[in-house]
Every structure is written in C-alpha cells, then in structure tokens.
Amino acid sequence: MADQTKHTSTRSPLAYENDAFVKGPDGRPLRILAEYAEPLARFRREKIQDTVVFFGSARFHSLSRAEQTVQSLTGPGKQPAADHEQVTHRAHRAVDMAHYYEDARRLAHMLTAWSRTLPGKRHRFVVTTGGGPGIMEAANRGAREAGGKTIGLNIALPCEQEPNPYITPELNFEFHYFFMRKLWFAYLAKALVVFPGGFGTLDELFEILTLAQTEKLAKKMTVLVYGEEYWRRVLNLEVLADAGTIAPEDVNLFQFVDTPEAAFAKLQENLIRDHLQSPPQAKRHQPEIATTRR
Numbered sequence: 617m618a619d620q621t622k623h624t625s626t627r628s629p630l631a632y633e634n635d636a637f638v639k640g641p642d643g644r645p646l647r648i649l650a651e652y653a654e655p656l657a658r659f660r661r662e663k664i665q666d667t668v669v670f671f672g673s674a675r676f677h678s679l680s681r682a683e684q685t686v687q688s689l690t691g692p693g694k695q696p697a698a699d700h701e702q703v704t705h706r707a708h709r710a711v712d713m714a715h716y717y718e719d720a721r722r723l724a725h726m727l728t729a730w731s732r733t734l735p736g737k738r739h740r741f742v743v744t745t746g747g748g749p750g751i752m753e754a755a756n757r758g759a760r761e762a763g764g765k766t767i768g769l770n771i772a773l774p775c776e777q778e779p780n781p782y783i784t785p786e787l788n789f790e791f792h793y794f795f796m797r798k799l800w801f802a803y804l805a806k807a808l809v810v811f812p813g814g815f816g817t818l819d820e821l822f823e824i825l826t827l828a829q830t831e832k833l834a835k836k837m838t839v840l841v842y843g844e845e846y847w848r849r850v851l852n853l854e855v856l857a858d859a860g861t862i863a864p865e866d867v868n869l870f871q872f873v874d875t876p877e878a879a880f881a882k883l884q885e886n887l888i889r890d891h892l893q894s895p896p897q898a899k900r901h902q903p904e905i906a907t908t909r910r
Contacts, residue, residue, distance in 0.1 A: 651796035655789055659804070662786055665738035666891070667767060667804040668727060668883065671820045672751025672811030672842075674777070676717045716811050716843060717754040723809065723842075723876040724758030724766075727883060732764055734892070739765055741806060741887060746770065746797075747788065751811045753780035760784075769797050798823055806891050807838040807883055810870075812846040825869050829862070836890040839870035840879055847872065 637643050689707055724743045731741040743759035745752035747768025759766035760782040768783035770790045779788050791797040802824060810821045821841070827833050841847050856862045873879040 648793060648796060651791055651793055652799070655800055658786065658789075662765065662784075663738045664742055664765070664767070664787070664804065665736075665740055666742070666806045667744040668741045668807045668809065668887075669744045669801050669805045670720060670724065670751060670755035670809050670811065671746070671813060671817050672716065672720060672755075673713075673813040673817060674746075674748045674750035674752060675814075676713050676750045676754075676812075678714060678717050678721075678754070681714075713812070717751065719842070719876050720751045720754035720809075720811055721758035721761075723879050724755040725762045726758075726876060726880045728759040728762035728764035728766070730880075730884060732762070741883075742767055742787075744769065744801070744805070746816075747779045747783055747790075748777040749780055751813065753782060756780055756782035769800055771797055802827060802833070805837060806835065806887060807840070809840045809842055809879060809883075811842045818850075821870075825866075828869050829866055836886075838883060838886040838890070840873050840882060841870050842873055842879060844872040844874055 631637060632646070638646055689703060727741060728743055731739070734740050742765055743755050744767040745755045747756075747770035752768070756766045756768060757780070765784045765787060766782065767787040768779050768789065770777060770779050770788070771794060772790055772792050779790070789800070791800075798820070801820065805824075808821075808824055810817060821839075824833075824837065824839060828837060828839070841851075853862065853867045857864045857867055871882065873882060
C-alpha cells in the first residue's frame with residue numbers, strides 16, 4: 617500500500633529571531649555587537665558629538681535629603697534604636713558629603729549652559745554619567761536644569777540600579793557588559809571629572825589614566841579630580857613614582873580642583889584649546905562619531 621502520510625515542513629526561524637540562540641552562549645558576539653551598534657545609532661540620531669563624563673559615588677544625597685534624614689533620626693519623640701549612634705553618625709556624615717552632590721550639580725549646569733552657546737548643529741560636551749543615583753544623579757540633574765541633553769550609561773546589576781529621573785529619555789541606556797559600557801564612557805569623552813567615590817569610581821578613573829599613560833587615547837582628555845582633601849587621603853601616586861612603577865610625569869595626568877568655578881574654568885580653557893580650535897590637518901585624529909561612516 618502506498619504511503620499516504622503527508623509530510624509537512626516547518627520553516628526554521630531566522631537566526632536573529634531565534635531567542636534561544638541570541639540569548640544563549642553562542643549568541644554572545646551578537647549581544648556584544650548590539651551594545652556597540654545600538655548606542656552608536658542613537659548618538660548619531662540625537663546629534664551627540666562628544667561628552668564630558670562625571671564619575672563619583674552613588675551613595676551621596678542632595679543636601680536637603682541628607683538634612684531630612686538627620687531630622688528624622690533626631691526629632692522630638694524619636695525612640696533611639698540599638699544602633700542609633702552609628703546610624704546617626706552616618707547620617708551626619710552624609711550631610712558633610714552632600715556638598716559634593718551640590719557641587720556636581722552646579723558644575724554640570726555651568727558646563728551645559730556654556731556648551732549650549734557653542735555654534736554648530738551637533739551637541740558638544742554633553743554631560744554623561746553612569747545613570748544612577750548620587751553624583752550621577754547630581755550631574756544629570758544640573759545639565760537638565762540648564763536645558764541641555766544629558767546621557768546616562770546604566771548597568772544591569774543583581775541589586776538593581778535604577779536610572780535617575782534627569783537623564784534625557786532618548787539617551788538613557790542600559791548595558792549588560794561592563795566593558796561595552798566603559799567603551800562608551802571613553803569613546804566620546806573629551807574630559808573627565810572624578811568626584812569622591814569608592815571602588816567603581818577608582819576603577820573608572822584608573823581605566824582612563826591607563827589609556828592616557830599608554831597613549832591609547834587618540835585625543836587630548838582633561839582629567840579633573842574633584843575634592844583634593846578627600847583624594848589625597850585615597851591616592852598617593854608619588855609612592856608609585858618613587859618606587860619606579862610609574863614615570864614621574866605620570867602624576868601629572870590629572871589635576872585637583874575644589875570648586876565648581878575652578879573646575880569649569882579649567883574645563884572651558886582645555887576644551888577650547890584642544891577641541892574647539894581647529895588643529896592643522898596633519899594633526900587631526902579620528903573623526904567624530906556623528907560623521908563616522910566607515
């Protein structure tokens with residue numbers, strides 16, 4: 617008897633529509649590439665030419681919020697908890713450190729207000745942060761209050777870091793891979809301002825200093841370290857220079873600043889000299905992202 621069974625074939629999904637593949641181990645190269653290509657497309661669409669990156673602690677609060685916390689712990693009728701002294705001490709320290717939040721906010725406002733006066737169709741020196749709370753929120757907030765665009769490069773973490781509300785919606789990114797996030801911090805940046813912070817801030821600072829030291833940056837980048845009193849207790853690069861593990865001139869890869877006004881003056885001076893005054897054609901480096909068509 618002839619076989620009457622009908623054989624039907626089911627079309628296989630397109631590779632890029634196959635979630636099991638794209639989200640599995642073999643799709644990792646595609647996911648990495650997506651974290652390059654998708655931000656690139658958005659930056660071009662939003663006409664972002666370059667950035668100034670702000671790093672710093674996610675744990676600092678605005679002065680008003682820090683003072684409210686102290687008041688909530690010390691107000692009349694409050695019953696002290698067992699660890700009241702320790703909690704109160706931390707709350708008072710948060711008030712002490714809140715001036716860094718306010719300084720970052722003011723500096724970002726000053727920088728953005730100035731950059732908006734620059735001629736051209738593309739946005740210059742756009743304030744960029746890691747997109748979270750603390751110093752990141754302060755810088756995005758100051759730029760937003762000055763009427764400018766501002767970028768947040770967030771990272772997906774086990775304990776979720778929510779994007780702060782001051783990021784320009786079209787420039788609110790979330791990355792899975794730390795190294796792709798770091799690429800976007802460095803690739804567009806013309807300057808870096810490093811406020812007091814912890815492990816993450818140190819990691820980000822030394823990433824840029826290493827690129828500068830090894831001449832892997834195809835541009836001049838100003839690195840300002842904000843809060844000399846804090847950072848002198850954390851960093852002692854003279855020890856490295858004395859031991860011969862870095863060159864003596866490497867200690868000059870960054871400058872200390874202590875006020876928004878001093879930081880802005882240094883940023884403005886260096887950005888004008890290094891990136892707004894047209895250099896001779898022979899000295900030009902890689903094209904800006906908005907005009908790259910390779």
